[in-house]
Amino acid sequence: MRAGGQPGTVRLAELYAPVAEHLEHSRRLLADELICDQTLISDLYHHVGQFHGKLLRPALLLLSAQAAGGVRPEHHTLAAVVELVHIATLVHDDVLDEADIRRRAATVNRLWGNGQAVLTGDLLYSHAFHLCSSLDSQFAARLVGQTAITVCEGEMMQVANRGNFELTEAEYLDIISRKTAALVETCCHLGARYAGADEATVRRLRAFGHALGLAFQIADDLLDLIGDEAEVGKSLGRDVLERELTLPLIHYLRVGSAGERERLLALLRSSEPPRGRQIAALIRDSESIAYAKAVAHEYSASARAALSELPPSPARDSLGTMAEFVVTRRL
Template identity: 35%
Template sequence: MPATTAPTQLSTPDTPIHAVVAHDFDAVNHTIQTQLASRIPLVEAIAQYIVDSGGKRMRPLLVLLAARALGYDGDKHITLATLIEFMHTSTLLHDDVVDESHLRRGRATANDAWGNAPSVLVGDFLYSRSFQMMVGVGSMRIMEVLSAATCTIAEGEVQQLTNVGNPDVDEAAYFETIQGKTAMLFEAASHCGALIADATPEQEAALQAYGRYLGLAFQLVDDLLDYRGDATAMGKNVGDDLAEGKPTLPLIQAMATGTPEQAKVIRQAIRQGGLERLDEVLSIVHETGALDYTQRRADDMADKALAELDKLPPSEYRDRMAMLARQAVDRQT
């Protein structure tokens, strides 16, 4: 994908990509507030905290854009977009507990503010609420897609956990992991947007693949930024993945192409976790071209996502989906 003259920030709810579905987004925000209601004040407090924490809401955006790109003019895509956001939010709550994270999007994580047990239980509440809403959508096909996605996401998270501290994870295993833990929900979002709009088989397959490739591109850039990003802009610390002993693609590629001595340094850093060797690792991933390689792989995924959009009819919604793919790989946060 050709480089842009200046990297752009990924779309947020007040940017042109969201503006094309601004009315839908207002409806999603209203539904989020309504569906967060609980008779237990702590449930509302924690759920509201994480939902309001400044996320890009890409997954509900994919539902809205995909449905509108195929001419959908009903309102069930609002419910669908909301429940997708709840599913994503629940995974954030669980992930932060598993990773023992203290910072997300520049703020204290919910587990840091309230503790692990309430965070896990509120994550469970949001998952349960999403399935309640799924019943309201009234599509067995959508329920099939989302229930399968939920299992795949959980498996991806467990796979990532088992990869921690293992320097023998190769590129194929890495891609299998990020397909499960990240790309699956992107894929489910755009796929369900197609299903709610009664897509043709070709359109359904195209939008499903678009979401998958976009999700892979997004995670690749996330993993790249862990070694290139700015902590203040990102809302997390540079080197967090290394500190947790996660063998992401920049490290996998550096071990594959570096000298035996460089590979040994990275292997030890992955096994040990922590940041004692961060400076050495940063030098190695730059010297071996591992960051550029990761960027190229992200660009490849974005290009594949763009190719799938050619199977959709021209529209301003399709144009915004193309813009989203480009911004996903050009971003700095």
């Protein structure tokens, strides 16, 4: 979605058209998994339902399946599973970041407190694994379990590096590979594998997912730094507040003059609330924003290149367009 366009729903509906019915099927499976007769828990499920948003991960899984041979019944279940894992991580992320807004709605921690938010995330993880183990084969459960481990490790490394202003670009990429790209790769992997694709196709779709995940996260971090809160619909400036370096800042500290470095470091170390805006102002027109955008675009191009050997299909076209979309939305 380029700047100036309408926010994504109409365009996404077009992108998702090759798997629209399957996506609807997955959404119903997800809703069925979360039926509960306890009012409190039912209310919480209803509330986190608002966080689904773009359904990027289920759509990627289903489009990968379609592009790799065709959607089968297992894919409906798996698409619901990856969304449950994703939403569980969002709910816990909001606890970690003490965030108040998520997709234009109040966060669970804001409304129900940290305790219920921790438990809601646990409940969603448990539902993911419960639903996943309804399949005949263990392959998906094992892969989703491993992916959840990798995502947690990435997030722990990120938290551990709060306040580490010497974080390198390689370390940053390692962290986002784990915390974001791993799950996106797994979506594409599950789509291809359960479609009965050959190993080469599975490998290509995994490579697509991994590169797409990296492009997405770099673009998301850019939005957090210089995006518009009302437009994006969630609390922004969290990375700076938590003293987590992202790509433009890492680049700025690497290539800036001694004076520029000192000015940015002073702002990063300061505890004054408006430093997010000051940092954005400092860096907005620097080459560091352009650099981070270029790296995101490179991963996006690499994702699209991985699709080139797949047979042409509307699903493959949608995947290619999604790889463009993640780096052009609202930037």
